[in-house]
Amino acid sequence: MHDINAIRNDPEAFDAGLEKRKLEAQSAVLLAKDDARRAAIAVAQEFQTQRNQASKKIGQAKGQGDDAEAQRLLEEVAGLKDSLQQAEETERGLSQELHDMLAGLPNTLMDDVPLGADESDNVELRKHGTPKPGEKEHFEIGEALGMDFETAAALSGARFVVLRDQLARLERALGNFMLDLHVQEFGYTEMSVPVLVRDAAMFGTNQLPKFSEDMFRTHEGFWLTSTSEITLTNTVREQITKAEDLPIRLTAQTQCFRSEAGSAGRDTRGMIRLHQFSKVELVSIVDAQSGEAELERKVQCAEEVLKRLGLAYRVVQLCSGDVGFGARKTYDLEVWLPGQNTYREISSVSYCGDFQGRRMNARYRDEGEKSTQFVHTLNGSGLAVGRTLVAVLENYVTADGAITIPDVLLPYMGGQKTIEPKT
RNA sequence: GGAGAGGUGGCUGAGUGGUUUAAAGCGGCGGUCUUGAAAACCGUUGAGCGUUUGCGCGUUCCGGGGGUUCGAAUCCCUCCCUCUCCGCCA
Known part of the structure; x- marks a missing residue:
């Protein structure tokens, strides 16, 4: 399993490592997937923040017996749920894809491993x-x-x-x-x-x-x-x-x-x-x-x-x-x-x-x-x-x-x- | 195989839908006091991820995964694990 952060820091070295195994460069596609993943995380977290804040307010309103205010807040966040679920699903999917890609690549060889075919x-x-x-x-x-x-x-x-x-x-x-x-x-x-x-x-x-x-x-x-x-x-x-x-x-x-x-x-x-x-x-x-x-x-x-x-x-x-x-x-x-x-x-x-x-x-x-x-x-x-x-x-x-x-x-x-x- | 009970931070252990940002205790770490230590008192206390020059901010995690809900440690489904009794068995 490879470290995506290490690949981000030095993609050339990673690809050179793959080349020694006679494999094609992968850093570009991995980093593109990682960018998409991180963007999806940011989106999902933004929705989560909104949800958490709204839920807290609803809880407070109900705690104070202000049902009208609670109802108003409820309607305010009505559309949030679908967006959040969709964002979380996207994030899960991208993370899984990246994980599978990283898990499928062989380890990098040490420098003193001699080159050879078989x-x-x-x-x-x-x-x-x-x-x-x-x-x-x-x-x-x-x-x-x-x-x-x-x-x-x-x-x-x-x-x-x-x-x-x-x-x-x-x-x-x-x-x-x-x-x-x-x-x-x-x-x-x-x-x-x-x-x-x-x-x-x-x-x-x-x-x-x-x-x-x-x-x-x-x-x-x-x-x-x-x-x-x-x-x-x-x-x-x-x-x-x-x-x-x-x-x-x-x-x-x-x-x-x-x-x-x-x-x-x-x-x-x-x-x-x-x-x-x-x-x-x-x-x-x-x-x-x-x-x-x-x-x-x-x-x-x-x-x-x-x-x-x-x-x-x-x-x-x-x-x-x-x-x-x-x-x-x-x-x-x-x-x-x-x-x-x-x-x-x-x-x-x-x-x-x-x-x-x-x-x-x-x-x-x-x-x-x-x-x-x-x-x-x-x-x-x-x-x-x-x-x-x-x-x-x-x-x-x-x-x-x-x-x-x-x-x-x-x-x-x-x-x-x-x-x-x-x- | 049958019946039942459970799984909460390093440990013990509260918490059965919303001021829980997981109570309290123990342990650990730091400090005050002390010649030093103990005791006492005060403070602190996990693992990730995202974002940020940094301080920080956000987010996830109460066995794993999924679901219901505006909101889940708490309700539902499923899997894993532990324990008790019975059965079987080396």
Whole structure:
């Protein structure tokens, strides 16, 4: 959500921001709408003033028992009501139109976001670890270990998975390891949150109104959350937080639900792209000054998970054509998958500025200050648990098809050192 | 699912169509007094929007939205939330 006042102050900068996203200039049409809106407000308020004054006089006249005077005043304002209602309706309509226009435009990119058309123009910033060779993809390895797509298909259809036995435990171990790391070493507060939410929450983190196709909806009108960014970020909605309580760092492991509309044919095999998957999310609510530093910090939190698991990865900065709707700047972590012989996204860490804060009406107030500012928000995966499981399988498979458990997971696996294939 | 009661400022809590610009208390902030503090006393006290160089003026907000009325915290419709009893249930 953009600030119309900021656009009014510097329309050229706003249009330049849109251009970086390959969008046409919008400031002229936005400002024209805003002028009309403000004119309508002035008209409506003038009628309201007249009405309030007249009503007060009528009240006074009646209070003094002067019915004749009251009647005379009543006739005097007879025509006011229609005019007022019409003016208010006009104002409501224009405000709604402006709001919808502003809500439909993506966030402006930070200056250091590289220009580019799509993901092929993303910039690799650094690599960590040595990519291993490998022949088998995770679904080939997993078959003998309890990764069961057939049963999942019988239950739910394509793009679901059933994990059995030690593979189920490994998934749980990964999630627990990640949560413990972020809570104990990085100061995040663990949260348990709903996965069904209302429209307003979805609007706050910009899934609505533009991306409703990407999500599932219950027939009662709830949305299944596609990421716990939604619930964690919206915990501060419609509140004024004390500046001293910032930053707020929250983490949760939840199931995430995505319709994958438009992804037909991509990653159809295996558990890279599912309708339901587990993810540990990292959300930060910060003040206006701390956003960029927090972005760097959050990337390191996510990287640390990969480092400790001994997985090779690289960090890429998304180019202007690939940064998501609500973000100002995004880093992706891509883990090395030997079976695919390539790096695949396993985390995406974004700084959103006050874009979501505005949509949620989430503000903070500095000590002693009277005025409030919108909170700045960040989110990132820390990590996608399903894809991490994939990475562990492909990187830790032995010649005989067993999985060597990474050291950091041993406490979470009851000391079990390997997962052996069932013959 | 059935029956009922509610939602008022940071908090408690009055207010059932017009001097309500939302009473009063608590809390917070400022001041007087005091060596200092407490107490007492006095003053002050929210969120937006529009307009203005500024002081200010106007306007909206009593859970959300809509309506009736010259006028709505108050009446009507609708949605949300909380609580009580019953039923069901992990």
